[in-house]
Amino acid sequence: SCLAVQAGLAARYGSSYPDVPLLIKLNSKTHLVKTDQKDPLSRRMLNVDQVMDLKNNGLNILAVGYTVYLGSEFEDTMMAEASEIIFNAHRRGLLTVLWIYPRGKAVADEKDAHLIAGACGMACTLGSDFVKVNYPKKEGAKSEKIFTEAIQAAGRTGVICAGGSSTDPKDFLERLSKQITVAGAVGNATGRNIHQKPLTEAINFCKAIASVTFIDTDVSTAVKIYNGERDFNI
Amino acid sequence: SCLAVQAGLAARYGSSYPDVPLLIKLNSKTHLVKTDQKDPLSRRMLNVDQVMDLKNNGLNILAVGYTVYLGSEFEDTMMAEASEIIFNAHRRGLLTVLWIYPRGKAVADEKDAHLIAGACGMACTLGSDFVKVNYPKKEGAKSEKIFTEAIQAAGRTGVICAGGSSTDPKDFLERLSKQITVAGAVGNATGRNIHQKPLTEAINFCKAIASVTFIDTDVSTAVKIYNGERDFNI
Amino acid sequence: SCLAVQAGLAARYGSSYPDVPLLIKLNSKTHLVKTDQKDPLSRRMLNVDQVMDLKNNGLNILAVGYTVYLGSEFEDTMMAEASEIIFNAHRRGLLTVLWIYPRGKAVADEKDAHLIAGACGMACTLGSDFVKVNYPKKEGAKSEKIFTEAIQAAGRTGVICAGGSSTDPKDFLERLSKQITVAGAVGNATGRNIHQKPLTEAINFCKAIASVTFIDTDVSTAVKIYNGERDFNI
Amino acid sequence: SCLAVQAGLAARYGSSYPDVPLLIKLNSKTHLVKTDQKDPLSRRMLNVDQVMDLKNNGLNILAVGYTVYLGSEFEDTMMAEASEIIFNAHRRGLLTVLWIYPRGKAVADEKDAHLIAGACGMACTLGSDFVKVNYPKKEGAKSEKIFTEAIQAAGRTGVICAGGSSTDPKDFLERLSKQITVAGAVGNATGRNIHQKPLTEAINFCKAIASVTFIDTDVSTAVKIYNGERDFNI
Amino acid sequence: SCLAVQAGLAARYGSSYPDVPLLIKLNSKTHLVKTDQKDPLSRRMLNVDQVMDLKNNGLNILAVGYTVYLGSEFEDTMMAEASEIIFNAHRRGLLTVLWIYPRGKAVADEKDAHLIAGACGMACTLGSDFVKVNYPKKEGAKSEKIFTEAIQAAGRTGVICAGGSSTDPKDFLERLSKQITVAGAVGNATGRNIHQKPLTEAINFCKAIASVTFIDTDVSTAVKIYNGERDFNI
Known part of the structure; x- marks a missing residue:
């Protein structure tokens, strides 16, 4: 990345x-x-x-x-x-x-x-x-x-x-998961959905995106990472 | 080729x-x-x-x-x-x-x-x-x-x-034969007529085209090559 | 400068x-x-x-x-x-x-x-x-x-x-002061407001601009520099 | 030439x-x-x-x-x-x-x-x-x-x-002669008037053009060269 | 020049x-x-x-x-x-x-x-x-x-x-003199006013122009140079 x-x-x-x-x-x-x-x-x-x-x-x-x-x-x-x-x-x-x-x-x-x-x-x-x-x-x-x-x-x-226009994080992660697991995309380029969040939330969102992209994390786990309830590092 | x-x-x-x-x-x-x-x-x-x-x-x-x-x-x-x-x-x-x-x-x-x-x-x-x-x-x-x-x-x-748009293989081979033997073309550039066929059929069609182009094979023989009833290799 | x-x-x-x-x-x-x-x-x-x-x-x-x-x-x-x-x-x-x-x-x-x-x-x-x-x-x-x-x-x-179009020197210096102290500009590019003044007045105006730009001189002092009642050198 | x-x-x-x-x-x-x-x-x-x-x-x-x-x-x-x-x-x-x-x-x-x-x-x-x-x-x-x-x-x-469009050879040679002897042109670029004639006629026509261009041959002699009744070589 | x-x-x-x-x-x-x-x-x-x-x-x-x-x-x-x-x-x-x-x-x-x-x-x-x-x-x-x-x-x-369009030589020299002595031009670029005169007249006109341009000759003297009644050389 x-x-x-x-x-x-x-x-x-x-x-x-x-x-x-x-x-x-x-x-x-x-x-x-x-x-x-x-x-x-x-x-x-x-x-x-x-x-x-x-x-x-x-x-x-x-x-x-x-x-x-x-x-x-x-x-x-x-x-x-x-x-x-x-x-x-x-x-x-x-x-x-x-x-x-x-x-x-x-x-x-x-x-x-x-x-x-x-x-x-x-x-x-x-x-x-x-x-x-x-x-x-x-x-x-x-x-x-x-x-x-x-x-x-x-x-x-x-x-x-x-990444498209700003959307609800859960919707975003669901869409991303389908892009990667169903359609076969290799990744995602995200801008506004990260830039327009507060720093900690943005970092967690990046981690959630990374977990879906690199290890096909399921959406509910990814949402937990975004909420700070779980961590993800490469 | x-x-x-x-x-x-x-x-x-x-x-x-x-x-x-x-x-x-x-x-x-x-x-x-x-x-x-x-x-x-x-x-x-x-x-x-x-x-x-x-x-x-x-x-x-x-x-x-x-x-x-x-x-x-x-x-x-x-x-x-x-x-x-x-x-x-x-x-x-x-x-x-x-x-x-x-x-x-x-x-x-x-x-x-x-x-x-x-x-x-x-x-x-x-x-x-x-x-x-x-x-x-x-x-x-x-x-x-x-x-x-x-x-x-x-x-x-x-x-x-x-090659033009997709056509019936026999029509294609007839047209090709005339292009080469009557008009004097030196060859043919074929795209969709090959790409849009299943692999084995496409290979046979290539062989048929080659036989007409390189050794002036008559159309009925070329159709047999296309149908897999005869073979042609350079 | x-x-x-x-x-x-x-x-x-x-x-x-x-x-x-x-x-x-x-x-x-x-x-x-x-x-x-x-x-x-x-x-x-x-x-x-x-x-x-x-x-x-x-x-x-x-x-x-x-x-x-x-x-x-x-x-x-x-x-x-x-x-x-x-x-x-x-x-x-x-x-x-x-x-x-x-x-x-x-x-x-x-x-x-x-x-x-x-x-x-x-x-x-x-x-x-x-x-x-x-x-x-x-x-x-x-x-x-x-x-x-x-x-x-x-x-x-x-x-x-x-610098914009020619304006009253006091208005100019007030605007400049706000640009620098309120908004955070680092300087000003002035043309006509200097070129179209007599030489001595133009020099004093340059000094007044410099004092505001480099040491945040307040406007009334800057006006005095412009009027030749005070001096400013870098 | x-x-x-x-x-x-x-x-x-x-x-x-x-x-x-x-x-x-x-x-x-x-x-x-x-x-x-x-x-x-x-x-x-x-x-x-x-x-x-x-x-x-x-x-x-x-x-x-x-x-x-x-x-x-x-x-x-x-x-x-x-x-x-x-x-x-x-x-x-x-x-x-x-x-x-x-x-x-x-x-x-x-x-x-x-x-x-x-x-x-x-x-x-x-x-x-x-x-x-x-x-x-x-x-x-x-x-x-x-x-x-x-x-x-x-x-x-x-x-x-x-050379212009195809014309009668005699007219062509007359025009050429005037271009060179009256107006002062140094030569002529001829295309269709040569390309569109049979080979022998074209060769004779080239010789006629050359004779007018290089030695100011008069038109009636040039027409004879074109008709093959006389020859011209440089 | x-x-x-x-x-x-x-x-x-x-x-x-x-x-x-x-x-x-x-x-x-x-x-x-x-x-x-x-x-x-x-x-x-x-x-x-x-x-x-x-x-x-x-x-x-x-x-x-x-x-x-x-x-x-x-x-x-x-x-x-x-x-x-x-x-x-x-x-x-x-x-x-x-x-x-x-x-x-x-x-x-x-x-x-x-x-x-x-x-x-x-x-x-x-x-x-x-x-x-x-x-x-x-x-x-x-x-x-x-x-x-x-x-x-x-x-x-x-x-x-x-130089502008062709004009009467005297008018031309008067205009030139004013361009140089009143307005401060350093010279003149003359074309048609020279090219369209007979050779001797053109030469004299060039001399007249040169005398006005290089030594501020007055117009009546310049006209004499143009008329061949006086000479001017650099």
């Missing part, structure tokens, strides 16, 4: 937390410009050699990440940058994670299970170690069921689910 | 199948953005030196491939990238295959025999070893007849036909 | 004022093209190596600066250039200041406190030493209060306030 | 015809996208160093060529590429020919004598050895007369006329 | 006129595409190293020039290229002249005195040795008066006036 951050954050804070393994996210955008104004485009801000330079200066960097907006009018630019990053990262011993989200005027439903499977397939053809996608949604279907298409399309690429 | 794959697939799976000769496809796109939204543009994702790096690390790579959308508003970008790739590939001893498809707002009929001949002529002027095109269609004309214009336009560049 | 100038000005005037520490502003634009015609885009004009060349030829250069228009359709270009500049500047021992202004068709209110906090957060994720932003404005709210969100979002990046 | 071909054709056929001196045409486009859809843009596909590489491998290359669409919205790209090519070609001892055609939404009349003179002037300012232009046309004016403006504008750059 | 020419002209004619000092103009455009179709963009065609190459081969090159269209939607590209050229030219001992013209859909009045002053200020911030601008015009104002704003804005950058 590692913490996904922009290079600037890594450079300014990384030496204060040398035990935290880092993933450097190489592109990013604001959400001000909406799709109906211009299709999404997020460009590479640093290259892999620059990341290696940060690593060689002592930062605990394990991986690089990059977002591709599948179906954007600019997907050609992002697919080319992603491909270059993966090639260079693997030559230098870094793992790669692609965030792939279907988005743009051509995308009617960003949570469509087939599109998300396509995103996983793209990550596989680009050779990424991991891909982070949204959890599919379909009226009348169980997400963990329709998600298996994505897991299969990803082949040897591990699938990580986006 | 070789298997056309993206570089990422080659990197992740190639070492598991060292006997399969590979063609690395250097560009790709999704089909989400339609021509009426934006003319097609597919960019080079890796360069030939990076492909050589994969080859030097042990992958069984024979060729590189690249798609040009003829008649797209962005054909200038793709023609320039194709030209650079062919130049570099030939210097390093790799074969080249161009996929050339007329597509874009300016293209009224993607299967027009003259446009497909133009695609073959372009591949020839760009110096590619092979070109993959769609099989032309014209109301009231036999495709294998109007296809000869394309074969002539290709000059010393070998013409390969796209 | 240092004087922010374009590279050309530094090259032509810098050797005449060797005691003035310089920040080289690496991009710039005119205000002729308005946002409703085209979203703002300001490109890097020199790179950090060229700045180092000027420095090695004797110019007193401490820092480089770059403007990002957050929410512009071209923010991807400016974020990528800013990131590259910060990486290279820090490797060569230069400080960095980002000017980040929300601007473009997607930006309804350029002085919105949350957007300005977002600008500060972006500067932090890009790893800049300092960020210069506009002072937020909200009907019925005290700017120094809503500005604290921006200071927090900036993390370890120091926040500098834009 | 030399044969203008794309690099790919040269690479595949050049070694079969070692006596034919070649001009490598460095850009090209299809005519599918019309000017009302998008102004013409044709990009450089290989650079001069790559051409030298082909030459050093044994191809009989004398010159490089490039097309500029004067008045296109993209003329800036083509003028910059043409300039770079001419600079590099001359350093490496290759001759240069620019094809310059006024074309685009801003061009009302592509055969306007002043625009064609402007094309010749542009070739001169870019430093090309030769420029190929269309023969001007004006209601009520003799083309060979209004063409002298272009010859003058070209200065030390030799002007070559486009 | 020097003659401003494109690199191609310099390469083809420069060695025939070794005594004429040359300024190589590094960008250029036609006037076919009007501002209402597309804002002006003129790109760098050669770089400073290539100019040095021409100089090292014997051409008498003193300076390089580049045009920026201030207020164009593409000013960012031209400002970046101008900046790079000035930096490189100064490192290699060449002088620089920027042609800066406000032009584009956002520019209501290209001769506005404040915009022309802005052009001069831009040249100064970019560090150019000289800037060539149009002479401002305002209903009811004397151009030489409103032009002083531009001279001041230029700082240490010398201001050169565009």
Whole structure:
């Protein structure tokens, strides 16, 4: 597991937390410009050699990440940058994670299970170690069921689910458990569900997530870990 | 013959199948953005030196491939990238295959025999070893007849036909036989007609295709090979 | 403290004022093209190596600066250039200041406190030493209060306030004092409020600003410094 | 004299015809996208160093060529590429020919004598050895007369006329004679008028063109050469 | 003083006129595409190293020039290229002249005195040795008066006036005298007013211009020089 951050954050804070393994996210955008104004485009801000330079200066960097907006009018630019990053990262011993989200005027439903499977397939053809996608949604279907298409399309690429918007911890852990045990996801990328909790609660929540992810802990035990009634360490 | 794959697939799976000769496809796109939204543009994702790096690390790579959308508003970008790739590939001893498809707002009929001949002529002027095109269609004309214009336009560049959508195996083999014996194509690039069959049937179908392509086997014999009633090996 | 100038000005005037520490502003634009015609885009004009060349030829250069228009359709270009500049500047021992202004068709209110906090957060994720932003404005709210969100979002990046349009010196010093003592800004970038005063008055005003910034001088004392009734030197 | 071909054709056929001196045409486009859809843009596909590489491998290359669409919205790209090519070609001892055609939404009349003179002037300012232009046309004016403006504008750059659409051989030779003896063109670039004739007739036609171009043969003699009644060799 | 020419002209004619000092103009455009179709963009065609190459081969090159269209939607590209050229030219001992013209859909009045002053200020911030601008015009104002704003804005950058359209020689010399003695311009860039005169008259006109520019000759004496009644040599 590692913490996904922009290079600037890594450079300014990384030496204060040398035990935290880092993933450097190489592109990013604001959400001000909406799709109906211009299709999404997020460009590479640093290259892999620059990341290696940060690593060689002592930062605990394990991986690089990059977002591709599948179906954007600019997907050609992002697919080319992603491909270059993966090639260079693997030559230098870094793992790669692609965030792939279907988005743009051509995308009617960003949570469509087939599109998300396509995103996983793209990550596989680009050779990424991991891909982070949204959890599919379909009226009348169980997400963990329709998600298996994505897991299969990803082949040897591990699938990580986006944590999504803040939800009740128990619901979150139940969903996570199904993603991993039923659908076959290899992990979860959680942001707001951790950041927006008080510190102790956040730590316990991380432990609960880790227990589900690494040793398939059942949900009720995971909830106890979250409540501080049990502990979990790797 | 070789298997056309993206570089990422080659990197992740190639070492598991060292006997399969590979063609690395250097560009790709999704089909989400339609021509009426934006003319097609597919960019080079890796360069030939990076492909050589994969080859030097042990992958069984024979060729590189690249798609040009003829008649797209962005054909200038793709023609320039194709030209650079062919130049570099030939210097390093790799074969080249161009996929050339007329597509874009300016293209009224993607299967027009003259446009497909133009695609073959372009591949020839760009110096590619092979070109993959769609099989032309014209109301009231036999495709294998109007296809000869394309074969002539290709000059010393070998013409390969796209397999097209899934069809009945016998129809497929008949069409293939005419492409090769009447029109003069040098081969066929088959995808869905193989991928979407069970494994044994797919292997037999590959053998049938190979027998037609390499030794001009007649259609009824080829159908027997497909049915497993006869065998064919190179 | 240092004087922010374009590279050309530094090259032509810098050797005449060797005691003035310089920040080289690496991009710039005119205000002729308005946002409703085209979203703002300001490109890097020199790179950090060229700045180092000027420095090695004797110019007193401490820092480089770059403007990002957050929410512009071209923010991807400016974020990528800013990131590259910060990486290279820090490797060569230069400080960095980002000017980040929300601007473009997607930006309804350029002085919105949350957007300005977002600008500060972006500067932090890009790893800049300092960020210069506009002072937020909200009907019925005290700017120094809503500005604290921006200071927090900036993390370890120091926040500098834009001086804004010319105002009464006492009002200016009061506002500055609140920016620094209440909100937590680390400084102020002042242009017109100095340039458009007579020389002696401008010098006294600089001293007054410095006293507030560096030793938290109270406003009435600062006004006296501005009036030449007291002196201040670092 | 030399044969203008794309690099790919040269690479595949050049070694079969070692006596034919070649001009490598460095850009090209299809005519599918019309000017009302998008102004013409044709990009450089290989650079001069790559051409030298082909030459050093044994191809009989004398010159490089490039097309500029004067008045296109993209003329800036083509003028910059043409300039770079001419600079590099001359350093490496290759001759240069620019094809310059006024074309685009801003061009009302592509055969306007002043625009064609402007094309010749542009070739001169870019430093090309030769420029190929269309023969001007004006209601009520003799083309060979209004063409002298272009010859003058070209200065030390030799002007070559486009052969144009297929015409009667006698008319062609008369027009050619006037282009060379009246207007001052240095030669002619002929395509379809040769390619679309049977081989013997085409050879005789080439000889007739050469006799007019190199020794100012009168038209009636040139027609005899074309008819095989007389011979001409350099 | 020097003659401003494109690199191609310099390469083809420069060695025939070794005594004429040359300024190589590094960008250029036609006037076919009007501002209402597309804002002006003129790109760098050669770089400073290539100019040095021409100089090292014997051409008498003193300076390089580049045009920026201030207020164009593409000013960012031209400002970046101008900046790079000035930096490189100064490192290699060449002088620089920027042609800066406000032009584009956002520019209501290209001769506005404040915009022309802005052009001069831009040249100064970019560090150019000289800037060539149009002479401002305002209903009811004397151009030489409103032009002083531009001279001041230029700082240490010398201001050169565009010669403008062909006018009566006496009017031209009067205007020039005021530009230099009243407003403070350092020179004048004259084209059509010289090119479109017979040779002897043109030479005398050049001498008259030189006498006004270099030794502040009064207008009536300058007119005599133009008429051949007096001589002037540097």
